[in-house]
Amino acid sequence: MENKIRPKTPSDSRVESRYIVMPDHTNHYGTAFGGVIMSWIDTIAAMAAQRHCETEAVTLSVDRLTFITPINIGDHVLLRASVNYAGNTSMEVGVQVTKENPYRRESTRATTAYLTFVALDKNKNPTRVPPLQPETEDEIRRFKNAELRQKSLKELKKLIQK
Template sequence: MKTSKPVAASKVIMTQLVLPSHTNSLGTIFGGTIMSWIDIAAAISAQRHSNREVVTASIDRLDFIAPVYTGWVVNLKASVNYTSRTSMEVGVRVDAENPKTGEVFHTASAYCTFVALGSNGKPSEIPELTLQTDDDKRRYEDAKKRREVRLANKAR
């Protein structure tokens, strides 16, 4: 029988400072930098859940909501939303904090799919997801629907 792990076991909180090297001529962060940070936070979450090396299979959706400026702090929160046999969806929320005012802004969200790899480099089974809260259950059901859409699109 497969093992099971709670969503809480995969949670990641990652904090970054936006430096001038991260920004464009407008003083706002490059979208690719945010994408890279999202991929890193999501990969750590997937590894925590699976206890395996993981690879990014897809970034299903990435929405930029508000700009982030030089000197601001970026907080990324990631956790596993859904698991199948060898893959999992990780949701990432990105918030930016203006250190001068203390205001916090939701700046981006993304859903990433990862595949766990065994020592042979092939996909490897992962633990099931234990849903403990209403939020865990809602995220799981939403992720299950997104997975069905991804699989239907892949079949086309």
């Protein structure tokens, strides 16, 4: 396993992207199709994970995804992602999705998601990721919450296997 020990901050991995909801992004209710939003989330989360580990990173799991409010056709969609927590070879990435009405200048949190990625070396084996060093109050809160989520997922896995 390669050893990349230089710690990184959440802002080292931070990525933002924007989309506009077009007709081919919608469901039969005329709002953004959840599968499309999930694809945008997975894409930006992968970019954040790659920026953290500077190697190939694959999605292990979507740990939580909440559609808080529907996103309408024509809305601008802003996605922000960064690494919340780093384990040995895995990373939790948090993604916030905000919808913006470009005419009314309204901005609303629409979706949140937490995904786990695993870093791979050139032989496609899990490889160590740099430790994460949260700096701001928000980053420290996200780090602690992510640590709790990761621990509880591992505990749940053990319980379910019994």
